[in-house]
Amino acid sequence: MKLLLIGFGVVGQGLAEILRDKAAELKREHNFAAEIIGVATARKGSLYLPNGLDITALLRAAEGGSFADFPDQPGLRRGMTVAEMIALGEADVLVEASPTNLETAQPALDYCHQALEAGMHLALANKGPVALGYAGLQAKARAKGLLMRYEATVMAGTPTMHLAEDALAGCEIRSARGILNGTTNYILTQMESGMSYHDALMQAQALGYAETDPAGDVEGWDAAGKVLILANALFGSELALADLDVSGITNISAADIADAKAAGQRYKLIARAAPDGGQVRATRLPLDDPLASVGGSTNAITLETDLMGDITLIGAGAGKLETGAAILSDLLAIERQAGAK
Amino acid sequence: MKLLLIGFGVVGQGLAEILRDKAAELKREHNFAAEIIGVATARKGSLYLPNGLDITALLRAAEGGSFADFPDQPGLRRGMTVAEMIALGEADVLVEASPTNLETAQPALDYCHQALEAGMHLALANKGPVALGYAGLQAKARAKGLLMRYEATVMAGTPTMHLAEDALAGCEIRSARGILNGTTNYILTQMESGMSYHDALMQAQALGYAETDPAGDVEGWDAAGKVLILANALFGSELALADLDVSGITNISAADIADAKAAGQRYKLIARAAPDGGQVRATRLPLDDPLASVGGSTNAITLETDLMGDITLIGAGAGKLETGAAILSDLLAIERQAGAK
Numbered sequence: 243m244k245l246l247l248i249g250f251g252v253v254g255q256g257l258a259e260i261l262r263d264k265a266a267e268l269k270r271e272h273n274f275a276a277e278i279i280g281v282a283t284a285r286k287g288s289l290y291l292p293n294g295l296d297i298t299a300l301l302r303a304a305e306g307g308s309f310a311d312f313p314d315q316p317g318l319r320r321g322m323t324v325a326e327m328i329a330l331g332e333a334d335v336l337v338e339a340s341p342t343n344l345e346t347a348q349p350a351l352d353y354c355h356q357a358l359e360a361g362m363h364l365a366l367a368n369k370g371p372v373a374l375g376y377a378g379l380q381a382k383a384r385a386k387g388l389l390m391r392y393e394a395t396v397m398a399g400t401p402t403m404h405l406a407e408d409a410l411a412g413c414e415i416r417s418a419r420g421i422l423n424g425t426t427n428y429i430l431t432q433m434e435s436g437m438s439y440h441d442a443l444m445q446a447q448a449l450g451y452a453e454t455d456p457a458g459d460v461e462g463w464d465a466a467g468k469v470l471i472l473a474n475a476l477f478g479s480e481l482a483l484a485d486l487d488v489s490g491i492t493n494i495s496a497a498d499i500a501d502a503k504a505a506g507q508r509y510k511l512i513a514r515a516a517p518d519g520g521q522v523r524a525t526r527l528p529l530d531d532p533l534a535s536v537g538g539s540t541n542a543i544t545l546e547t548d549l550m551g552d553i554t555l556i557g558a559g560a561g562k563l564e565t566g567a568a569i570l571s572d573l574l575a576i577e578r579q580a581g582a583k
Numbered sequence: 584m585k586l587l588l589i590g591f592g593v594v595g596q597g598l599a600e601i602l603r604d605k606a607a608e609l610k611r612e613h614n615f616a617a618e619i620i621g622v623a624t625a626r627k628g629s630l631y632l633p634n635g636l637d638i639t640a641l642l643r644a645a646e647g648g649s650f651a652d653f654p655d656q657p658g659l660r661r662g663m664t665v666a667e668m669i670a671l672g673e674a675d676v677l678v679e680a681s682p683t684n685l686e687t688a689q690p691a692l693d694y695c696h697q698a699l700e701a702g703m704h705l706a707l708a709n710k711g712p713v714a715l716g717y718a719g720l721q722a723k724a725r726a727k728g729l730l731m732r733y734e735a736t737v738m739a740g741t742p743t744m745h746l747a748e749d750a751l752a753g754c755e756i757r758s759a760r761g762i763l764n765g766t767t768n769y770i771l772t773q774m775e776s777g778m779s780y781h782d783a784l785m786q787a788q789a790l791g792y793a794e795t796d797p798a799g800d801v802e803g804w805d806a807a808g809k810v811l812i813l814a815n816a817l818f819g820s821e822l823a824l825a826d827l828d829v830s831g832i833t834n835i836s837a838a839d840i841a842d843a844k845a846a847g848q849r850y851k852l853i854a855r856a857a858p859d860g861g862q863v864r865a866t867r868l869p870l871d872d873p874l875a876s877v878g879g880s881t882n883a884i885t886l887e888t889d890l891m892g893d894i895t896l897i898g899a900g901a902g903k904l905e906t907g908a909a910i911l912s913d914l915l916a917i918e919r920q921a922g923a924k
Contacts, residue, residue: 399891404750409742549908550740567890
């Protein structure tokens with residue numbers, strides 16, 4: 243399977259490491275072998291080599307901050323645009339792992355359309371195209387007999403989409419509600435232990451959970467992007483961010499947390515998608531709700547089904563290998579379902 | 584897809600109801616249609632009709648306790664043995680939903696071998712053949728290009744095996760530990776609320792969780808059967824029940840429960856499978872272990888993985904529709920992966 247990789251930050255590097263370190267195991271257990279034939283980034287440059295880039299050299303160059311240090315070799319092309327790489331038509335799958343833009347989903351959304359038109363499957367870690375352009379991408383993929391997968395966009399490697407779309411096939415999912423943002427869950431957990439909001443946020447930033455500008459997390463927009471993805475994928479809703487009822491944790495005080503605790507409850511930022519819409523809202527949960535016991539930066543989701551009752555999945559919501567592994571699981575699913583070209 | 588159904592108790596009836604009530608939805612969403620062409624039971628008799636038995640009539644006859652009341656019609660055969668039904672070679676899948684025997688796995692194990700030899704896929708709710716005969720069945724299935732699936736054997740419909748085998752493909756699973764018996768979890772939960780072991784057991788029996796002879800549950804053997812299934816399926820272990828370290832909850836006293844509670848812990852009957860063996864043992868868990876908050880008859884499992892850390896799945900461990908839906912999910916997976924013959 244030949245891959246074009248857009249973005250080479252934490253997630254792309256995680257995938258590359260896994261493909262290198264698990265090559266023998268993947269060949270043996272899944273008869274699967276993948277080559278990264280092109281990598282395009284906004285800041286490190288881009289590289290293209292039809293018979294596959296050396297992953298160790300790629301990771302080393304990325305560590306130095308620029309692909310300029312990637313060794314020359316016959317056939318290597320530098321500085322190509324994404325559109326040029328796609329136009330060559332040599333890749334089987336476009337892996338979109340560039341930073342999420344929840345306002346326009348660009349430029350990733352255009353790349354995804356171009357890749358489908360060129361006959362490539364999609365594996366996305368970038369939430370933008372799935373949150374904002376799902377229906378159009380899915381329609382194009384189906385018309386061309388291609389697959390669009392996006393396990394990494396919700397709960398990183400924790401296989402939410404596999405669970406909902408494959409493992410629960412045959413069930414009707416009535417709603418999905420979960421803790422889909424690790425930063426806010428970490429802050430709420432620390433506040434319950436007596437830390438102030440301000441200190442908990444500083445600590446989350448120091449640990450790398452929260453961005454320097456934490457607004458996307460604490461105001462609920464990151465979770466809202468995931469609500470759109472779930473609403474699109476599970477319910478065929480065509481919602482926009484503006485259709486959701488979104489609030490974050492910025493107005494939850496230490497007194498609120500203490501009140502909830504005294505009442506045997508716990509605040510969680512609950513993201514919910516259902517056929518009638520979506521919300522992100524800080525919510526007091528009883529302690530026997532499986533979501534109530536999910537602490538720290540861990541994520542969790544409860545799917546309400548017609549035949550199997552409530553099914554809850556708990557796991558990491560971020561991380562280099564966790565997210566890289568999610569993309570790998572999508573590549574394996576593509577291999578199983580469609581075969582590489 | 585043509586099905587031979589062995590056993591028509593709660594699980595078989597659950598599957599039949601779902602196939603009837605979801606027929607239109609399954610056709611529309613999965614292009615899937617299944618007919619039950621044969622049903623064989625130990626006590627109700629057996630029926631065979633190559634173009635499919637009417638499910639409503641089948642359920643009505645089962646309610647009356649005997650297939651003698653199933654209406655006559657052209658082509659209907661009564662009283663055939665399982666071996667005779669298999670020998671006709673008309674079915675695509677053998678669904679084994681007769682009662683589990685963890686000592687010999689018979690007669691189900693023989694039926695499964697015969698069905699594979701006749702070119703049929705397997706979908707099992709009966710734990711016996713998977714716990715005791717996994718390696719031989721899997722080898723035969725692979726040699727013939729057939730699938731053996733058994734989602735219903737662990738945690739009923741909660742998609743444990745889909746999660747471990749499909750959704751986490753690409754990860755190495757290092758261990759599986761969980762609450763795999765609902766009866767004992769119900770009893771421990773009630774004891775923590777102050778009920779005596781004796782009263783909690785009586786209540787579990789009244790609610791239909793525990794059998795009249797509860798030994799298989801409370802002494803850990805039901806959970807041990809599931810440990811064998813996980814050990815076989817995830818680690819390729821060829822363990823027997825005698826290789827496991829099994830104890831139940833019969834020696835856990837109210838004082839033990841109170842002790843644990845005072846220490847901020849909670850007793851759970853933890854079943855564990857790992858490459859080095861398996862155990863079933865009442866264990867004190869810290870309250871922040873995701874398994875600690877799983878109360879009542881609910882089941883849960885934590886898979887420890889190399890790339891994604893710990894993934895926990897929580898859901899029903901029994902139930903008519905829940906278990907029937909597990910078999911349906913296997914049939915859909917067989918349809919996707921192999922296509923009906």
